[in-house]
Amino acid sequence: MTPTETTRxxxxxxxxEELINVAPDLAEETIPPNADLRETLDLDSMDLxxxxxxxxxxxxxxxxxxxxxxxxxxxxxxxxLAARLGG
Amino acid sequence: xxxxxxxxxxxxxxEAGTLIEWVKRPGERLAKGDVIAVxxxxxxxxxxxxxxxxxxxxxxxxVGETVPVGTPMAELEIEGAxxxxxxxxxxxxxxxxxxxxxxxxxxxxxxxxSRAERAASGESRHRASPAARREAERRGLALDDLKGTGPDGxxxxxxxxxxxxxxxxxxxxxxxxxxxxxxxxxAMREAIAAAMARSKREIPHYYLSQTVDLxxxxxWLARRNAELPPEQRVLMGVLFIKAVAxxxxxxxxxxxxxxxxxxxxxxxxxxxxxxxxxxxxxxxxAIHDADQLSLDALMDRxxxxxxxxxxxxxxxxxxSDPSITVSSLGERGxxxxxxxxxxxxxxxxxxxxxxxxxxxxxxxxxxxxxxxATLSADHRHSDGHRGALFLAQVGQRLQEPETx
Numbered sequence: 001m002t003p004t005e006t007t008r009x010x011x012x013x014x015x016x017e018e019l020i021n022v023a024p025d026l027a028e029e030t031i032p033p034n035a036d037l038r039e040t041l042d043l044d045s046m047d048l049x050x051x052x053x054x055x056x057x058x059x060x061x062x063x064x065x066x067x068x069x070x071x072x073x074x075x076x077x078x079x080x081l082a083a084r085l086g087g
Numbered sequence: 088x089x090x091x092x093x094x095x096x097x098x099x100x101x102e103a104g105t106l107i108e109w110v111k112r113p114g115e116r117l118a119k120g121d122v123i124a125v126x127x128x129x130x131x132x133x134x135x136x137x138x139x140x141x142x143x144x145x146x147x148x149x150v151g152e153t154v155p156v157g158t159p160m161a162e163l164e165i166e167g168a169x170x171x172x173x174x175x176x177x178x179x180x181x182x183x184x185x186x187x188x189x190x191x192x193x194x195x196x197x198x199x200x201s202r203a204e205r206a207a208s209g210e211s212r213h214r215a216s217p218a219a220r221r222e223a224e225r226r227g228l229a230l231d232d233l234k235g236t237g238p239d240g241x242x243x244x245x246x247x248x249x250x251x252x253x254x255x256x257x258x259x260x261x262x263x264x265x266x267x268x269x270x271x272x273x274a275m276r277e278a279i280a281a282a283m284a285r286s287k288r289e290i291p292h293y294y295l296s297q298t299v300d301l302x303x304x305x306x307w308l309a310r311r312n313a314e315l316p317p318e319q320r321v322l323m324g325v326l327f328i329k330a331v332a333x334x335x336x337x338x339x340x341x342x343x344x345x346x347x348x349x350x351x352x353x354x355x356x357x358x359x360x361x362x363x364x365x366x367x368x369x370x371x372x373a374i375h376d377a378d379q380l381s382l383d384a385l386m387d388r389x390x391x392x393x394x395x396x397x398x399x400x401x402x403x404x405x406x407s408d409p410s411i412t413v414s415s416l417g418e419r420g421x422x423x424x425x426x427x428x429x430x431x432x433x434x435x436x437x438x439x440x441x442x443x444x445x446x447x448x449x450x451x452x453x454x455x456x457x458x459x460a461t462l463s464a465d466h467r468h469s470d471g472h473r474g475a476l477f478l479a480q481v482g483q484r485l486q487e488p489e490t491x
């Protein structure tokens with residue numbers, strides 16, 4: 001496994017963990033990494049902003065509002081975060 | 088003087104509640120607004136609050152027991168002069184062991200409510216609480232097959248529902264806070280059905296809609312949020328709530344309750360924010376005095392409410408106090424929604440999805456971000472003319488977002 005893949009997986013796990021923190025009612029759901037978070041998981045805008053704020057706190061990554069649509073799935077979020085972290 | 092704390096009504100559709108946990112023990116001080124107990128309702132486990140400063144007295148209802156709204160639940164000592172509430176408020180940091188409360192409840196008199204219920208129905212030789220009967224029916228269990236552990240061997244909710252039993256065991260354990268039940272979506276569905284059927288049967292709704300140019304508010308909010316870290320950014324839905332709350336100051340006839348056909352204006356502007364529950368369901372807990380809160384404070388309150396809807400831990404005042412409802416289906420793509428009034432409220436305001444659309448501005452067709460605001464109101468208490476003025480003012484306020 002390359003270091004990049006490890007990082008991406010860690011970021012995806014972190015994103016999932018923070019997602020469950022803001023939406024504990026999803027704790028028992030299986031969340032596929034390519035599932036659309038809004039459509040499939042029924043996240044609303046408050047869930048999303050809370051999640052993004054948690055990611056910002058945990059990783060220190062600034063996520064401008066204009067980029068919110070890019071965090072569509074867990075995979076996409078991991079890619080985005082990796083890029084923002086300079087990966 | 089001794090008073091009683093009664094099972095509160097948390098909405099027109101609530102008939103009874105089940106005591107999950109006593110948060111206070113006999114002898115403990117309560118300040119107005121303190122949580123005295125956790126009660127399970129169709130809207131989940133609700134923290135119920137006292138209305139006066141008081142000292143907790145003898146509990147009259149057992150954990151696990153379901154009693155109708157208005158039933159005395161505990162004695163309260165109300166002192167003539169307010170007690171040292173400061174000490175009471177600060178002195179409860181550590182959760183107290185609960186053996187004392189448990190001992191006290193064990194000594195209470197037999198369950199007169201379930202006895203009365205049984206006498207009234209006259210149908211069963213089994214003593215069982217109403218909640219236990221309902222739950223047994225729902226699960227397809229025969230009362231014959233169940234062993235009652237309630238007063239005099241009565242079948243109570245914990246005998247039927249493992250989840251309720253678990254909650255009770257947690258509440259009586261000495262260590263740690265009690266685990267809370269999540270939301271019972273089937274029960275919530277029933278509650279929504281009852282309230283909405285009553286609304287459509289009894290309330291003569293009128294419906295209005297108005298298209299609002301949201302470009303100024305959207306631009307203003309984007310500029311504001313761009314300078315802030317994610318946790319301080321504000322959602323457009325918060326501007327909607329604030330615009331409605333401020334406008335209601337001029338339209339008191341839309342902010343209050345129908346009491347048997349007469350209108351009772353609300354004491355404050357407590358906006359219920361409709362929040363979808365994943366898996367199906369809806370609650371609209373109150374943001375108290377929304378007209379007096381800054382956008383940041385409103386955002387914090389809304390964030391907290393949504394978190395507690397998700398966790399299934401709302402407070403009684405949040406369920407019983409909303410004086411109007413605001414519903415934004417904005418993120419789900421609908422153009423507009425015509426809400427059904429939640430009785431005994433008299434109005435509901437809806438916002439559809441903000442979208443870029445052609446709009447005429449200074450005789451030119453230009454692309455603008457538009458949103459459709461709607462009002463459903465009770466025609467017994469207001470007319471379309473006033474409703475139209477109300478919507479127009481909401482739209483106008485959104486043109487000047489910096490004043491919100």
